[in-house]
Amino acid sequence: MNSGDTAWMLMATALVLFMTPGLAFFYGGMVRAKNMLGMLMQNFFAMGLLAVLWATVAFSLAFGAFGNGGLIGNLDFVGLRDVSTGLGPAAMGLSIPFVLFCAYQMTFAVITPALITGATADRLKFSAYAVFIGVWLVVVYAPVAHWVFAGGWLARMGALDFAGGAVVHINAGAAALAVIIVLGKRLGWPREAMHPHSLPLTMLGTGILWFGWFGFNAGSALGANGVAAVAVMNTFLAASAGMLGWVMVEKVKDGRPTTLGAASGAVAGLVAITPCAGFVGGMAPIAIGLVTGVVCFLAIQCKYRFGCDDALDVIGVHLVGGLLGSLLLGLFADAAVNGAVTHPGLFHGGGLTLLGYQAVASFTVLGFSLVVSLALAKVIDVTIGLRVSPEDELTGLDLSQHSETAYAFDDLGSMGRIG
């Protein structure tokens, strides 16, 4: 056991956990005030439900039978059995306590389903959401995590994904698409103005996400070492370049750079660098971030063409950004940065081999997540119903789902206690 590695991973776990509240406010600031608590509750509740499900059953399904090159783990670690302070299965090559590895992965399990909340904003029933993410964690996230992170079939094939371009972003993005297909558009969309009620909160959320992302990417090195250091640099630069890319194309197309654009561009860059973080070096993160900032800005305009209400652009940023990052890795992967790169990218003399593996992995995860999420959403819709009633949607999620008001700024017409 390496105490340096362990110290870093203890910190990284906290950093990534912090990203879920960060996401809550990033999204929350973008919705209308009447739906703020609805968004916050969905994200915070994920921290409750998904952590318990992860420890109880999903961790084992994801990371059991590590390295079997297969489709799923096993039940060896159900109920945290054998998830001890030791180093876990030898095949994993951990230098940190196995229970810490489980806790670190738990933070990923929490935030990935929570990403969907951005697309479904303002109209998803809370009970349906809770059921969806609970089941999704087990039937979609755990298998995909196994395929890529736990030496499952995609990893064995040769695809690379440092911190979760496929497992987190493509996966959640595809699920978001599936759910909004079943859910439908918000009442009044796209004619009615539904602009952000608090961009200051969105900016704060962006800062928290950027900060936590160092734990997300550099923590995926599972150690305090050179690869983690490179991941920090890549993460930083990709966010910065993503912001520049988005803001520049925004200025050209719309005439003005915006704070929301700067935030969105940074997040797009961060999404794209996620699969690449420990596998690329030099100026690659700048190129990756810049391209993604521009492409994602253009991508989010598509929803109007397809009549698809992806409220906060989860598909345009996470699915498109994740795909772009995973495929660009096929160009930029550099064995000099990380010895684990057995097939270098196109720009480092490896030909198209890695790009091929990346394409297979990306589109397989996309397809699997889309299909299973569609089925799950449909089943929930016909049983308990996915969507709130039109009256509840007009009243707002805060009142209709949670009997609360986010902002009680005045005491006018105020409340008397009745029970």
Place this chain on the structure above:
Amino acid sequence: MKLVTAIIKPFKLDDVKQALKNVGVASMTIVEVRGFGRQGGHTETYRGSEYAIEFLPKVRLEIVVDELDAELVVDTIVAAARTGQIGDGKVWVTDVGRVVRIRTGEQGPDAI
């Protein structure tokens, strides 16, 4: 008694209040409203989508005055609130039936 109601540009409130104090009117009620007449709105951009915001922020002043003072009050407000740009607002006068001071019970002109 009369009720003088004025819709003015929010940044003009201080000037109007001071001008009214100078002519002896020391009480009024304000509320923040939104509205438009001939003044156009503005546009906002969020992630490439443009939104037209037609309703503009204004301030609505309400002052109950003695009949004899109504004209002076109206003229004072108009002079203080005018900028010469579209959207300066309007002032109008309506009749008030009954006025009571809550603390003392005084009625009519004594309550103003």
